[in-house]
Amino acid sequence: MVRIGVFSDTHIGRAVPNTVAEYRRRAFRHAFSRAIDLFIREDVDYVIHAGDLFERRSMTPGDSILVKDELQRLVDGLDGEVKILMVRGNHDGTPENSALDYVKHPLAKYLEVLGDGTLRGEEELYEDDLIAAVGFGYTPYPSPRIREVEGVIRNILQTSRAQFKVFISHMFIEGHQDIPPGVPGHQIVSLESIRRLGADLVISGHHHQYSPTTDLGGVKVLTPGATESIDLSDTGPHGALILNLERTLDVQFRPITPLYWVRSTAVEGGETPRPRGWFKEKALNQIREYIKELEGDGAKGILRMTLRGLVEEGRYDLELELENLIREMKMEKPFLIHVELENSLKEKGVTPILGGTLNREELLMELFKPLGEEARVKAMELVEEVELTLEEEASTKTGLLTESRRREYVKRWKRILGETE
Ligand SMILES: [Mn+2]
Structure with missing residues (x-):
């Protein structure tokens, strides 16, 4: 039996929102370490990372050292009996300037970065007796690109004598993931394109929500999702996958307990114009509820709160008032790390220049x-x-x-x- 640990979109170095940058940075590091714990505990033979290992634009030297040390801990914890395979995501940088290089060289014996060769149309393969893997690094045009190189991919996978053929990518897949509206067609790869690659297993990063396995009759398509809420509006759950490959493939999603809670909530005013105090009261109640839950669990947390509806006047004054009150609550109740306010209120009598209902x-x-x-x-x-x-x-x-x-x-x-x- 072969055991594979799969994770993706760990975004080490992400520090958004800026007001709680260091809390967020720690949360991503924490999730990464918990995934490594899981892989060691499960005694995996392979670890696959499907892209966005780092968030390059805000990462620090400390972030790359942490990842290097954690991957070394993985290798040591498994007595050197592990192979790590990765592809580059859009947040890891470009093929010419990739953050994956920071960890690739120190761990060269155990780690293989795949996918940028494939994008150039080259035959690029990791292979041993058990698995053959082809990568497909991030490109903004995955749909046309995959059609151009599909022959090359199919050919090397077919000629390999390994037992399992794996394709690792960082892209959206239609009909498998719940793709957000507004993503243009050239960024979405069809299941038909996936089927033609000749892989047994297709793993994709980029989508931050875990998607249950899509079975294309012989081809299994997996998305592990991110290990931590990338945006505060992400609902999760977040975690990693453990795959057991024998004759059949068994996929287990293992949630990761986050370092801090992240919750998204809304105050909905509806169509009726309401006084400022109405929104203020609702908002404060929701925050108090959240604090109560945090205290009950002994956890710290961040709350994202959207204000929607029609306010009689002073939408910005309301925001200021709330921010001051929240500051006091945070001082008093250290369980509450931060409340991120999204002010989507409209003011009575003020019509937006373009119809407000357009997406x-x-x-x-x-x-x-x-x-x-x-x-x-x-x-x-x-x-x-x-x-x-x-x-x-x-x-x-x-x-x-x-x-x-x-x-x-x-x-x-x-x-x-x-x-x-
Ligand atoms: Mn990502």
């Missing part, structure tokens, strides 16, 4: 309408790319990109608008 994609479509169909598609693509780049590369202090990076996008925007320089 993000509809709003962009509306905004770019005057450009005409062809330019509109390009503009939407540009927005999406800028958004992704901001998330991966923006300075954690200013939230901005470097001048040279910005210039690239400005140039493209001008081209879309029909200007040539």
